[in-house]
Amino acid sequence: MTAPAEKHDVFKAIADPTRREVLRLLAESERPISEIADHFDMSRTAVTKHLNILTEAELISGRKEGREKIYQLHPEPLTEVKQWLSYYEKFWENKLSMLKHLVEDEK
Amino acid sequence: MTAPAEKHDVFKAIADPTRREVLRLLAESERPISEIADHFDMSRTAVTKHLNILTEAELISGRKEGREKIYQLHPEPLTEVKQWLSYYEKFWENKLSMLKHLVEDEK
DNA sequence: TAAACATGAAACCAATTGGTTATATTTTTG
């Protein structure tokens, strides 16, 4: 009803350091595959597979432009991670407020 | 010099839905292995492996108490994910503020 | 103390992951 049964969820997509680096590159600017691949010490084909996984998680999308395929960032799915994290923030916020008490007691 | 060369990084640790569920359970309260395992449709041994991975990421820790091993949550490493996310927040902040407006309108 | 309980550890397995090389297709460009 809500999510379209995502094949690769965003948590798995960002689990790989290469894919996180791809996201960082595309945050700077959109890029064709070959330019992305140049940043890594692996084959273009391997990079393409990572791009496919990121695409399935809807974190990026590619459009064909002439003989190139240009990929761009779509950060929206990261909100799911942020929401998940927010549940745990209270645990370290408590420690912060405890710390705040300590600090205030010292005044 | 800083981090002790973590074998399993936190991004990989939270990539698995079973492990995220374990974290949620331990957020409620600390629990022995058998009680954690009762929540899943898999063997206790399989759950133990997930607990080991979470332990290596320092997201949980277990102490032996009699014949039980009690695990508890350590959410601190999640700050690494939060920091990573913060880099991308600027990209969706516009959309979030739109959402905030919607929520506030409902009050 | 014997049985039950909780865990640990080892061996094994299928599927997935992350990579490779080789070949084909489409699109410029000289």
Place this chain on the structure above:
DNA sequence: CAAAAATATAACCAATTGGTTTCATGTTTA
């Protein structure tokens, strides 16, 4: 048009992942 450029696709492979079953060990407890 022929060659170069950019990508796509397929077949393959080793390592990792996520699970299993079996057996051993330490700890209560009846």
